[in-house]
């Protein structure tokens with residue numbers, strides 16, 4: 011300290027105070043060479059100087075610099091400057107550099123980074139000093155500026171404003187209300203009281219209290235009539251424990267604040283700071299760590315466990331509000347979430363659902379989560395055709411079902427699911443009695459499953475179209491996770507069980523295009539006898555994950571006859587409820603859907619057990635998931651209608667639309683498959699994408715921006731000899747291209763690149779083929795590209811991230827003249843080395859592929875095959891396990907690459923193995939790059955490296971029609987094996 015010119019005498023009292031505040035935790039004081047101590051000492055010195063120097067009220071620590079900006083400029087500035095997460099301190103132009111060193115000035119203050127563990131202590135020092143009268147707020151060493159906040163004393167206009175706005179000009183109010191002047195410690199309750207008093211004495215202000223929905227917290231909203239200044243205070247009366255959900259909710263609050271132009275920062279320690287610049291549009295971004303950044307400035311410094319400072323602001327000025335919660339300091343480390351729950355946002359729900367939920371008596375807001383279960387719900391009646399139709403409240407004896415979502419599923423995507431199929435079986439004693447209902451979807455599953463759900467939802471038009479094709483008369487609509495099932499006509503129904511009191515039934519079926527087959531099947535069911543199987547259920551989707559559907563259905567409109575459903579109480583597995591489909595009931599229902607079910611007079615039957623429909627529920631629902639295989643689809647008009655969208659086969663999942671055209675045979679459409687833009691695991695494949703597996707040596711955590719522009723190649727080039735595979739223009743480098751072309755065309759090189767498993771038993775291909783495996787036929791050892799990924803420090807714009815950015819070229823699927831079926835062509839000219847697309851499909855084990863191939867043998871699965879092996883590194887590993895020997899099959903799920911046809915020898919695409927998220931090479935991406943310049947409208951082809959003589963290979967050979975002068979698979983001219991001993 012002495013080196014810094016600080017003597018022991020002046021330091022000791024500060025030190026004592028700091029120790030007191032930090033519970034004698036020396037480590038905080040010692041951190042960064044006693045920086046905290048030094049800072050405080052300098053602060054105090056400055057404060058003394060300031061108090062002695064006649065200066066303008068603006069000239070405090072942050073503004074004494076001679077280089078200070080004009081006061082007008084300052085008035086417009088946002089209040090907060092420090093970005094805790096970026097480890098950099100933002101100072102105002104007028105802020106004086108720290109006294110001791112530039113370096114210190116550039117570092118974050120305590121509270122940034124690790125310091126956030128003790129965020130409120132600085133403020134505590136300040137407030138304690140004020141409280142015991144040892145310091146004036148203005149000269150308090152640890153004043154609000156430590157929290158990155160410009161003190162109000164810098165801004166006399168605001169002080170004045172504050173007095174006016176908060177009613178301190180009113181004698182009655184000021185007598186009753188505690189002062190809200192800067193630096194004054196005010197707890198949340200006092201603030202609330204103050205605001206209430208102010209609002210009551212100021213007719214221009216209104217005050218509203220809402221529940222946060224979490225821990226009995228309250229949200230206080232104070233508004234001025236012209237809405238130019240509105241504040242929120244959130245008080246949390248209970249313990250605020252870390253909870254991902256709360257974090258998510260709070261982020262939602264911050265992002266879609268009730269205030270149109272507010273921004274807020276959510277701190278790891280549970281505090282939330284809202285800053286609002288009244289006329290500045292907010293441009294909040296939520297970072298991965300949950301911190302909401304706003305338009306270039308943020309308020310990262312929590313102040314304390316009390317609201318410290320309240321500034322109503324005025325036109326054009328910033329408003330700062332600190333939100334506090336109550337917790338003990340012992341809990342501090344546990345607290346890493348903010349305190350706010352948020353009302354459902356429109357992004358999550360359909361408008362009518364949002365309306366419904368927002369109804370004050372819906373029971374769905376302002377209640378702790380656990381209380382929401384089984385709350386009555388006023389159902390709505392919405393005509394899907396005419397949105398203006400009146401909403402009719404229905405019987406309240408009904409329930410909203412809400413299940414806990416899959417752990418870790420972000421709130422905002424939870425409801426966004428279209429599941430495989432939903433069937434609504436309705437019971438009523440009157441034919442053609444409409445039922446109304448709101449069917450709500452939720453799903454549980456792996457993130458991969460969730461993604462697919464979202465993808466489905468991204469094309470509501472498509473889904474709607476499908477729905478209308480299916481049920482043109484009933485016209486239920488299928489939209490973003492909700493089906494408004496209205497006016498489903500109960501007709502074409504029969505009874506088959508005399509024990510039941512004459513229910514009639516009908517079925518409405520909703521489906522995403524996952525379930526085309528079942529859709530067709532059930533459509534006919536719905537119009538025919540209920541004796542027929544109504545529901546066919548699969549427990550697993552293609553990824554092997556179970557899905558769960560949660561449904562709430564309204565009863566019939568008031569006054570209409572309520573059906574008496576079949577109740578088989580003596581049958582085990584019956585759902586018995588008090589009128590509500592409870593979580594447990596639905597779980598049972600869900601469990602029941604894992605086996606084929608049949609319908610009997612209003613009861614959903616599963617494996618001999620009846621799931622009875624509750625007394626006052628007019629509809630019961632069962633959910634199924636389906637794994638669709640093209641061979642399950644019936645041919646005919648329905649099939650055609652359900653086929654791909656001609657203007658974009660990707661259904662919006664790619665960056666560019668990918669149309670298909672058939673200029674030769676307009677009746678033929680691409681075979682049915684589900685378009686997926688990214689690989690998805692089928693079932694057994696061992697693909698581990700965990701971040702924990704990505705070691706320091708596998709990523710470039712220290713990089714920034716674009717790795718290709720850095721002076722040295724980054725860690726990600728470690729396995730490619732310290733060079734990037736891509737040029738700065740995003741093209742694959744010549745040497746990579748040349749190597750790939752040579753490996754196809756140069757016999758000598760090819761021989762060198764093929765390696766063999768030690769025995770047939772070691773070869774995944776051979777041992778899958780037979781119990782007595784033949785010798786390995788060899789695998790081509792490949793050059794890999796490694797792209798930067800999540801753990802890397804660079805941005806998504808980094809030049810070493812080409813494949814993961816997806817398709818950027820205009821492509822088109824077209825029907826080939828030569829008889830190869832559909833093919834892919836480019837609509838634009840492409841240079842050599844241009845990335846075209848990735849081969850996407852289901853990630854399967856070789857064994858699974860083999861089983862699938864066998865199952866499909868002899869069945870009409872179409873002439874074409876779509877698997878490729880991921881054997882680019884098989885040769886480097888001994889004892890490769892079955893679950894590690896992987897392939898991609900695009901037969902049922904795939905992307906545009908499944909249309910790329912084969913061309914022997916001189917194809918214009920090469921396939922490159924690219925590792926992105928997985929450091930091992932069992933799983934990798936197969937990326938296609940142009941091997942030469944390609945003209946616009948030229949077909950894109952790739953040499954499958956297929957052995958046209960190997961009839962047992964998992965990738966089936968075909969009669970090649972590539973017309974290459976070097977064709978090795980055309981009729982009568984069987985391929986002289988180009989790669990003598992290759993497996994693929």
Ligand SMILES: C[S@@+](CC[C@H](N)C(=O)[O-])C[C@H]1O[C@@H](n2cnc3c(N)ncnc32)[C@H](O)[C@@H]1O
Pocket residue numbers: 829830831832833873874875876907908909910911912913968969970971972
């Ligand atoms: C990956 S798919 C390519 C897309 C396929 N043409 C379609 O219509 O869906 C591979 C299948 O296309 C056909 N194919 C690809 N290249 C071919 C070629 N050069 N000659 C004949 N058929 C070809 C074969 O039936 C092969 O099994």
